[in-house]
Amino acid sequence: xxxxxxxxxxxxxxxxxxxxxxxxxxxxAIFGIIGPNGxxxxxxxxxxxxxxxPDSGKIIFQGSDITGLxxxxxxxxxxxxxxxxxxxxxxxxxxxxxxxxxxxxxxxxLGESLLSTPRKFKIEKSLRERARHYLNIVxxxxxxxxxxxxxxxxxxxxxxxxxxxxxxxxxxxxxEPAAGLNPSEVRELISLISDLNGNQALSILLIxxxxxxxxxxxxxxxxQNFGRTLAIGPPAEIQRHPEVIKAYLGEEE
Amino acid sequence: MDMxxxxxxxxxxxxxxxxxxxxxxxxxxxxxxxxxxxxxxxxYTAGLLAxxxxxxxxxxxxxxxxxxxxxxxxxxxxxxxxxxxxxxLVTFGFGEAIAAFLNQAVNITGGAMGLSGIPRWTxxxxxxxxxxxxxxxxxxxxxxxxxxxxxxxxxxxLAAAAMGINVNRVKMIAFLLSAAIxxxxxxxxxxxxxxxxxxxxxxxxxxxxxxxxxxxxxNSLSGAVFASIFLTALPEILRAASEWRIxxxxxxxxxxxxxxxxxxxxxxxxxxxxxxxxWKKKAxxxxxx
Ligand SMILES: Nc1ncnc2c1ncn2[C@@H]1O[C@H](COP(=O)(O)OP(=O)(O)O)[C@@H](O)[C@H]1O
Ligand SMILES: [Mg+2]
Numbered sequence: 458x459x460x461x462x463x464x465x466x467x468x469x470x471x472x473x474x475x476x477x478x479x480x481x482x483x484x485x486a487i488f489g490i491i492g493p494n495g496x497x498x499x500x501x502x503x504x505x506x507x508x509x510x511p512d513s514g515k516i517i518f519q520g521s522d523i524t525g526l527x528x529x530x531x532x533x534x535x536x537x538x539x540x541x542x543x544x545x546x547x548x549x550x551x552x553x554x555x556x557x558x559x560x561x562x563x564x565x566x567l568g569e570s571l572l573s574t575p576r577k578f579k580i581e582k583s584l585r586e587r588a589r590h591y592l593n594i595v596x597x598x599x600x601x602x603x604x605x606x607x608x609x610x611x612x613x614x615x616x617x618x619x620x621x622x623x624x625x626x627x628x629x630x631x632x633e634p635a636a637g638l639n640p641s642e643v644r645e646l647i648s649l650i651s652d653l654n655g656n657q658a659l660s661i662l663l664i665x666x667x668x669x670x671x672x673x674x675x676x677x678x679x680x681q682n683f684g685r686t687l688a689i690g691p692p693a694e695i696q697r698h699p700e701v702i703k704a705y706l707g708e709e710e
Numbered sequence: 711m712d713m714x715x716x717x718x719x720x721x722x723x724x725x726x727x728x729x730x731x732x733x734x735x736x737x738x739x740x741x742x743x744x745x746x747x748x749x750x751x752x753x754y755t756a757g758l759l760a761x762x763x764x765x766x767x768x769x770x771x772x773x774x775x776x777x778x779x780x781x782x783x784x785x786x787x788x789x790x791x792x793x794x795x796x797x798x799l800v801t802f803g804f805g806e807a808i809a810a811f812l813n814q815a816v817n818i819t820g821g822a823m824g825l826s827g828i829p830r831w832t833x834x835x836x837x838x839x840x841x842x843x844x845x846x847x848x849x850x851x852x853x854x855x856x857x858x859x860x861x862x863x864x865x866x867x868l869a870a871a872a873m874g875i876n877v878n879r880v881k882m883i884a885f886l887l888s889a890a891i892x893x894x895x896x897x898x899x900x901x902x903x904x905x906x907x908x909x910x911x912x913x914x915x916x917x918x919x920x921x922x923x924x925x926x927x928x929n930s931l932s933g934a935v936f937a938s939i940f941l942t943a944l945p946e947i948l949r950a951a952s953e954w955r956i957x958x959x960x961x962x963x964x965x966x967x968x969x970x971x972x973x974x975x976x977x978x979x980x981x982x983x984x985x986x987x988x989w990k991k992k993a994x995x996x997x998x999x
Contacts, residue, residue: 506872528871537872544869546862548929557862560855561874567883570854571847577854584855624874 730891744805752896778893824907
């Protein structure tokens with residue numbers, strides 16, 4: 458398993474957000490998490506990426522225990538993520554938003570930054586090229602000098618993905634990437650995610666409300682409700698699961 | 711002539727100080743109300759070493775900057791992980807504590823009487839070269855992986871950490887860099903006025919620098935420099951209007967911040983390339999004639 462969580466629990470005051478959440482993500486897989494609003498899906502991502510510490514339970518990444526590590530340490534170990542409520546950096550251009558993800562590991566020091574050595578400019582140039590590579594993957598290179606706020610909503614979501622890719626993760630956590638996209642954008646997103654999974658051998662964990670996204674992409678789906686896992690299984694099975702239909706897909710009745 | 715050179719030296723010293731504050735407030739979004747205390751540490755350290763121990767300019771300046779760094783480290787270590795508003799409070803407390811300490815330590819520092827007889831080593835050339843060097847260094851910092859990480863965490867610390875940025879470490883680097891530059895501004899200041907006293911370095915001085923950074927445009931180093939030149943020289947030039955100059959000064963600042971909340975320059979940077987482009991365009995427009 459590339460990523461494994463064992464009995465994660467998280468409470469916020471009186472609210473039980475996540476109860477005994479256990480997940481096994483094999484390398485190269487795309488798994489989905491679905492469930493109604495407030496089911497604790499985002500909290501699971503926040504636990505994995507180190508924003509919150511679990512009250513109990515463990516998170517294992519590539520065989521080592523990463524529970525309780527700091528957010529930036531987890532990111533640099535190879536778990537990238539996007540945010541449900543897009544969180545791009547204001548005051549930086551589109552390109553710089555991606556560059557920032559390369560900066561923590563950029564191979565020049567404070568002295569070279571201050572003195573603007575030729576080596577710094579050379580490395581900066583190659584960083585820029587790498588950042589543009591990630592912008593190209595999501596098709597945003599031509600907007601590289603714009604402010605992210607000036608992009609339409611769908612493109613901002615893509616920029617979030619490019620930025621997460623630039624952290625060079627082995628596991629990518631996508632929190633409702635299709636929220637707010639129109640049907641053609643959703644189709645593009647589906648092919649982007651399956652490309653990332655195919656070409657870059659990226660393992661992906663996906664929270665999504667749009668059924669067509671999860672059903673097309675995921676090999677396995679976890680259904681969450683009130684913090685608990687209701688069902689685990691492949692899409693076809695989940696669609697037929699009586700409890701799931703009752704709790705979540707029930708609107709169709 | 712003498713008055714103009716004095717204005718130029720004070721302006722250059724303010725440019726040095728403001729580049730330091732720009733790193734902290736402009737790039738990183740942290741407000742230090744104790745920044746003048748680092749200037750104070752710089753001025754007193756260099757001044758004492760020169761007057762009491764006969765040190766010359768360069769080693770005294772280096773020692774003063776190093777002590778500024780040490781003080782920055784001691785203040786920064788417990789503070790930097792606090793919420794932003796607490797950082798302002800703690801640095802404020804630190805600044806006032808330094809002033810109080812210097813007031814009390816009469817036998818070392820002269821207490822409230824101040825420290826006098828400091829050699830006048832800050833020439834116009836030294837002040838100008840110092841301003842240019844600091845600008846160059848801070849420009850390099852802004853346009854580097856550090857500057858970008860500062861801007862990113864200023865905008866969103868949580869997302870910055872998700873990009874692998876060690877938020878506390880980057881904040882600390884910015885804090886130390888600005889402490890060192892402020893201490894150096896203090897060295898220049900002490901060696902110019904030849905007399906320093908604790909009250910010169912209160913929180914109002916720190917606030918003044920923050921105003922300059924805001925006035926010039928929070929993201930713009932050229933704006934900060936312009937503002938420090940304009941806002942240092944302005945009250946001097948308005949001196950003829952005596953008491954009214956403060957009113958005029960405040961009115962101008964408020965006016966600009968009200969009508970252009972992102973500051974005079976906003977994000978805009980003056981660069982040689984842009985000047986060249988403007989010049990080329992002008993040249994082209996003229997050609998057909
Ligand atoms: N930082 C927090 N403080 C308090 N309560 C929180 C916090 N984060 C999430 N919650 C609560 O935890 C529950 C699960 O939230 P969340 O994980 O965002 O759900 P989902 O992403 O499935 O919609 C909700 O009841 C929410 O109000
Ligand atoms: Mg959510």
